[in-house]
Amino acid sequence: MLEDRYALAHRLYPYARVADQEAAAPAHHQAIVIGGGPVGMAAALELGLKGIETVVLDDHEGVGQGSRAICFSKRCLEVAHRLGAAGPMMEKGVEWSLGRVFHGDREVFDFNLLPEEGHRFPAFINLQQPYFEKYLVERIRQVQKEGVSIDIRGRNKVIGIDHEGDEVTLQVETPDGEYRLTADWVIVADGASSPTRNMMGLGFEGKVFEDNFLIADVRMKADFPVERRFWFEPTFKGSGDSALLHKQPDGEWRIDFQIGWDIDRKEELKDENVRARLDAMLGPMGIEYEVVWTSIYTFQCRRMEKFRHGHVIFVGDSAHQVSPFGARGCNSGMQDVDNLGWKLKRVIDGQSPESLLDTYDEERLVATDENILNSTRATDFITPKSKISKIFRNAVLDLSEENDFARPFVNSGRLSVPATLDGSSLNSEDGLPDGPERSRPGAVCPDAPLDGDFLLDRIGDRFAVLAIGVDVPDFEGDLDADRLVFAKGTIPVLDERYLGEVKQGVYLIRPDQHVAARWADWNINAVRKAFERAIGKGAEG
Amino acid sequence: MAKLNRSRNITDADDIYASLIAAHEGLSDKESAALNARLILTLFNHIGDAEVIEEALGIARLSPPVEW
Numbered sequence: 142m143l144e145d146r147y148a149l150a151h152r153l154y155p156y157a158r159v160a161d162q163e164a165a166a167p168a169h170h171q172a173i174v175i176g177g178g179p180v181g182m183a184a185a186l187e188l189g190l191k192g193i194e195t196v197v198l199d200d201h202e203g204v205g206q207g208s209r210a211i212c213f214s215k216r217c218l219e220v221a222h223r224l225g226a227a228g229p230m231m232e233k234g235v236e237w238s239l240g241r242v243f244h245g246d247r248e249v250f251d252f253n254l255l256p257e258e259g260h261r262f263p264a265f266i267n268l269q270q271p272y273f274e275k276y277l278v279e280r281i282r283q284v285q286k287e288g289v290s291i292d293i294r295g296r297n298k299v300i301g302i303d304h305e306g307d308e309v310t311l312q313v314e315t316p317d318g319e320y321r322l323t324a325d326w327v328i329v330a331d332g333a334s335s336p337t338r339n340m341m342g343l344g345f346e347g348k349v350f351e352d353n354f355l356i357a358d359v360r361m362k363a364d365f366p367v368e369r370r371f372w373f374e375p376t377f378k379g380s381g382d383s384a385l386l387h388k389q390p391d392g393e394w395r396i397d398f399q400i401g402w403d404i405d406r407k408e409e410l411k412d413e414n415v416r417a418r419l420d421a422m423l424g425p426m427g428i429e430y431e432v433v434w435t436s437i438y439t440f441q442c443r444r445m446e447k448f449r450h451g452h453v454i455f456v457g458d459s460a461h462q463v464s465p466f467g468a469r470g471c472n473s474g475m476q477d478v479d480n481l482g483w484k485l486k487r488v489i490d491g492q493s494p495e496s497l498l499d500t501y502d503e504e505r506l507v508a509t510d511e512n513i514l515n516s517t518r519a520t521d522f523i524t525p526k527s528k529i530s531k532i533f534r535n536a537v538l539d540l541s542e543e544n545d546f547a548r549p550f551v552n553s554g555r556l557s558v559p560a561t562l563d564g565s566s567l568n569s570e571d572g573l574p575d576g577p578e579r580s581r582p583g584a585v586c587p588d589a590p591l592d593g594d595f596l597l598d599r600i601g602d603r604f605a606v607l608a609i610g611v612d613v614p615d616f617e618g619d620l621d622a623d624r625l626v627f628a629k630g631t632i633p634v635l636d637e638r639y640l641g642e643v644k645q646g647v648y649l650i651r652p653d654q655h656v657a658a659r660w661a662d663w664n665i666n667a668v669r670k671a672f673e674r675a676i677g678k679g680a681e682g
Numbered sequence: 683m684a685k686l687n688r689s690r691n692i693t694d695a696d697d698i699y700a701s702l703i704a705a706h707e708g709l710s711d712k713e714s715a716a717l718n719a720r721l722i723l724t725l726f727n728h729i730g731d732a733e734v735i736e737e738a739l740g741i742a743r744l745s746p747p748v749e750w
Contacts, residue, residue, distance in 0.1 A: 261730035333706075518696050521703065529706045529714040539744060546688055 156296035180457030180474035200413035233267030347443025367524030466554030483652035497677030508560030569658035610645030
């Protein structure tokens with residue numbers, strides 16, 4: 142049954158009958174993405190831009206309503222930038238850096254996410270999810286005109302999946318009836334309740350937190366400072382055990398109330414009940430508002446045992462789900478895409494063994510566990526599950542007001558930072574151990590300003606050799622990588638982030654802008670060996 | 683002279699906090715209170731300085747910081 146699971150904010154890809162539906166035998170595609178959310182669309186862009194012929198199947202015809210993901214991290218924006226979609230996101234998004242933490246009616250402390258200079262992107266922007274998705278689709282429309290093969294099919298619901306050998310067969314339902322498709326590769330991005338995962342009978346294990354959060358997007362009629370406010374045990378009536386207030390574009394604010402476990406969802410979502418809570422919070426501040434969107438959600442921290450199942454690969458919430466504190470949902474899904482794209486391309490082109498895709502599992506499982514750990518801890522702090530846990534939580538808050546030393550214990554969400562892939566089988570041993578820790582093998586390359594642009598504008602999609610203070614000869618023919626050479630002292634920020642106390646260095650950087658290896662000197666044999674390792678041929682070399 | 687270190691002195695607050703909460707898992711209120719008491723006394727011994735402990739007690743009572 143084709144049903145509307147949610148209301149659309151933008152109808153971007155209305156159903157249209159395609160030739161595949163008339164075909165006598167199932168039409169075949171190189172890659173099919175199931176699900177047209179932010180991660181699915183990013184995956185389609187990633188694959189399409191790499192020359193992989195891609196079809197997106199979404200059971201809706203566009204983008205759903207509501208701010209939902211709201212906080213987009215620096216790494217997420219860097220990935221979007223590599224895909225050519227970050228421009229409008231930055232233009233529309235709101236940057237914030239001041240956070241204020243309250244306990245009851247007392248302000249406990251404030252913090253400033255003082256941005257480090259010399260990066261193209263800030264730590265975070267706030268942006269309603271429909272905009273983020275819309276900009277990805279608009280980017281797809283743009284590259285389609287340039288000949289990139291991405292085909293978005295709205296109202297195409299996958300109702301069956303069969304995986305045999307190297308081919309996956311999908312049964313698709315449309316308003317004109319069902320049809321079949323086959324694909325070499327299927328990327329599953331159909332969300333936390335993933336119908337595809339269920340059809341394949343795969344588990345999704347973890348923890349459900351017994352609490353509900355009521356979220357409301359409101360448009361305020363007055364100016365209000367651009368800051369994040371978080372209340373533990375707020376005093377305004379009906380707000381529950383915690384509340385969060387966050388700025389969004391278009392004069393909108395996002396408000397989250399923690400309203401407990403035993404609730405009647407339908408009752409709580411009634412306009413008058415939502416307004417009663419909002420009046421209690423905003424009324425005393427003298428703020429008039431209108432309600433734009435509301436929803437209720439429950440926290441879960443769960444993941445699949447593995448994300449790759451042969452030629453079916455799970456990304457985003459369908460693979461792993463975290464509680465929202467820390468903005469680790471959509472942001473980690475974008476990093477899944479970042480990690481998977483270049484690997485799949487190499488495997489499709491026969492440049493790497495298929496086992497390279499197992500390192501997608503290896504690396505993203507580590508990142509997932511890190512995200513789950515952090516969001517579980519934040520959730521435990523915000524919603525203590527025992528009496529003693531609450532006593533300690535409140536003790537931390539009581540101490541924090543006067544004592545700075547207690548503030549590191551306050552956990553209203555540890556904001557998403559990119560996973561460092563320490564211990565990945567694709568890394569080579571650190572040949573520059575006295576170099577900066579932030580650029581060690583496995584780390585995402587720190588950005589740096591260059592002449593007129595940024596370092597991350599010049600690396601990505603291909604392997605790259607970055608050398609500072611080392612003369613690297615032209616290695617064309619020997620190594621399939623870009624070559625960036627800088628004299629030491631020309632760009633101090635680059636030196637600081639890649640050399641630190643050492644006087645020179647050579648980096649091998651992966652297409653997803655992670656450091657694969659680094660050395661003090663140029664040695665083509667060492668670099669070639671690290672390259673082989675990073676493309677999944679380590680066992681043979 | 684204040685002897686108690688009141689500046690940040692812990693590198694991974696989240697790990698330590700998680701261990702603390704985990705240590706209490708499954709305990710009754712009485713058992714939790716007893717665990718806390720044992721923990722405090724153990725740490726007292728490690729500190730081994732009555733002046734420091736007196737200052738810490740002052741902070742725990744949430745009395746305003748004493749200026750020396």
